[in-house]
Amino acid sequence: MPRSGGLPSVVICRCGAKLGGDLGSSNLALDGILGFGQSNSSMLSQLAAAGKVRKMFAHCLDTVNGGGIFAIGNVVQPKVKTTPLVPDMPHYNVILKGIDVGGTALGLPTNIFDSGNSKGTIIDSGTTLAYVPEGVYKxxxxxxxxxxxxxxxxxxxxxxxxxxxGSVDDGFPEVTFHFEGDVSLIVSPHDYLFQNGKNLYCMGFQNGGVQTKDGKDMVLLGDLVLSNKLVLYDLENQAIGWADYNCSSSIKISDDKGSTYTVNADDISSGCEVQWRKSLILLLATTVISYLML
Incomplete structure (x- = not known):
């Protein structure tokens, strides 16, 4: 990579020597995992510290055509409304205020979504489904x-x-998550009810109470609720947001100088045949496009 402002452009990466489970099979094999967490060792943090990119990125997971969009930079189109990240947390924790089903609020204790002490809500694109505490699930x-x-x-x-x-979108209600800052995330029935055979559907929301002790009281929102949405991670302002979007189209991003760039979607439908609603693995092959400031 080029150097900028005298800062080295070396990015420290790790390698994987052994793959387990389905990741070792030919049709589901991955070349690796690109870490975009908040830690200083993540690729994004290293590039930002070297002055090469802004500490912002976005993804759009396309479950219709496969693939999607991935970009580093500030998203200027479409507009995305954000909710603040919970400070001093290792993951992308947010403040969940409530859940509606078909416009009716779940009758839950007011403190059930509190953060801290192995509780709270995490947005995680590395998780396929969505997990909620047992009381919320029921x-x-x-x-x-x-x-x-x-x-x-x-x-x-x-x-x-x-x-x-029948059509699950016609027969079942939308599920809406409400977050701090009057930000909502709507999950359609065709997203939370995945098809697993002819006329056979399964619930994508999972009971976190059957998970590990440390995670049973947490809300973990994965690709099931993030699909077909542009999700923006704004680490410069410690916020995250999303907007319903056609992930097979394109977005516009800007750099710190105000220049605007178009990022197009990448379609993997002609590659290996991966249907995450059948295999429960969402394999996102994206074009990673970042503007490197010279």
Whole structure:
């Protein structure tokens, strides 16, 4: 990489010597993991410390065509409304205020979404599904199926699944997460109910109570709720935001000098056939485009 302002442009990377599980198979193999966390050792932090990029990035996960958009820089189009990150946290923690199902709020204790002491809410693109505390899960599940008391729900490989021949978007309610700063995240039925065979759907929201002791009281929102949205991570202002978006289109980003650049989507439909709603693995092949300030 070029040097800027006398600062070295060396980026320290790690290597993986062994892959486990499905990551070692030919159709799901990955070349590695690109770390964009908040720690000083992440690739983004190293590039920002060297004066090469702004400490902002965005992604858009396209579950329709596969692939999506990844860019480093300030997103100027589309406009994204943000919510503050919780200070001094290692992950992308946010303040969740409440959850609606079909416009009706879940009747939950006011402190159930408090941060700290192994609680709180994390936005994590490295997680495929979404996990909520057991009390939240039971209330959410009951309201999602409130108008379908006749549906027989079965457990298949730890997922709650059912037969349904109609349109899930017409038959089931939207789920809305409300965050600090009057920011909402709407999850459509076709996002939280994934198809696992002909007329067979499974619930993407998971009961965190069956997870490890440290994570059972946390809300972990993964790709299930982030799909088909442009998500902006603004570490300069310690905020994160999103907007519903066509992830097969393009976005515009700007650098610190005010110059604007277009970032197009990358389509992997012609590559390896990966259907994350069947395999429960969302494989995002993106074009990483960053403006390196010379």
């Amino acid at each position: 209330a959410l599940f009951a309201m999602v199926f409130d108008k379908h008391q006749d549906i027989s729900v079965q457990t298949l490989q730890d997922f709650s699944c059912f037969q349904y021949s």
